Amino acid sequence: MLLMEKVAKLTRQNDTFALAMIIESKGSTPSHVGKMIVYRDGTIEGTVGGGLAEHYIIEESVKALEKGQSKIVEYKLNKHAKDGIQMNCGGTLRVFIEVYTSRPELVLAGAGHLGYALAKLADFLEYPYCIVDDRIGYCTKERFPNASNLFVNEDIGEAMLAANLNEKSYVVIVTKDRDDIALKMALQFPIAYIGMVASKRKVINIFEKLKSEGVTQEQLEQIHSPIGLEIGSETTEEIAISIIGEIIKLSRENKPIKVKQLNR
Structure with missing residues (x-):
């Protein structure tokens, strides 16, 4: 597989990686052209000439990925030059390190009006998303033509389980009345x-219920409810914008929620 074909594949898979490309070389260098994929663990595909x-470049790529x-x-590439590295080639090398960060993968639990508005925004942003619901009539391909998957089950907990949640998942709970089960x-x-979209009273009731079922206080503190940035949202579309705005902001941190295995 050609290197740029691999870049396209990684992008489609929504992976995080860096592409290091020689953009200028002067004098004697190991290579005048070259591209190299660098992953977060420092492994590579391709080359920009090898050597020191x-x-x-690999080290700088990993740092760029972290930031x-x-x-x-x-x-x-001259060990005798000021600020030179321990090489004898004598030339200079400029490399562009392009960071490809994975986009938030939205899991929209609830196919009602707000779920629909969130899906439309995700379409615009080209964010991958799936829909989870317990209502066959709402969770349809006609309603959500660009969803990567639709997970429908009368038991919304089972539908959520089928969604294969992982470290890239940004879960938004906007169900009709099954918030506690989905959470x-x-x-x-x-x-x-x-x-989760909910009133203050509803949040208190749901949190108390979840505590009694073994959910820790630490886990509850990681639930965003009220949800979204405080921008004075009123309409469904404005609320959707505030939620996506919060996800964009927090996706830069990408710290997975600490889990505890619960009895279902």
Whole structure:
């Protein structure tokens, strides 16, 4: 597989990686052209010439991935030059390190009006998303044509389980009346984010119920409810914008929720 074909594949898979590309070389260098995929653990595919310069480029790529920011690095391949690295080539090398960060994978638990508005925003942002619901009439391909998957089950806990939640999952609970069941199931997985639309009284009641069923206080504190950024939202579409805004903001941190296996 050609390297750029692999880049396209990784992008489709919504993976996080960096692509290091030689953008300028002067004088004697190990290579004048080259591309290299660098993963978060420092493993690579491709090359930008090998040697000590490539070693430094890998290190800088990993740092760029940690910060989530692309950058340009430059090296003097001359151990006798000021700021040069321990190489004898004598030339200079400039490399662009482009960071590809995974997009939030939305799990929209609830196919009603707000779930629909969130799906439309996800379509615009090209965020992958799936729909979870217990109502066959709402959770349909006609209603959500761009959803990656539809998970429908009369037991919404089973529907949530089928969604295969993981560290990339940003779960938004907007169900009709099964919030506690959806929350309890979602909290069994190391998800990136979980938020729930609910009144203050409803939140208190649901949290007390979940505590009695073994959910820890630490887990409850990671649930975003009220959900969304405080922007004075009133309409369904405005609320959807505030929720997506919060997800965009928090996706930069990407700290998975701590889990505790619960009895179902």
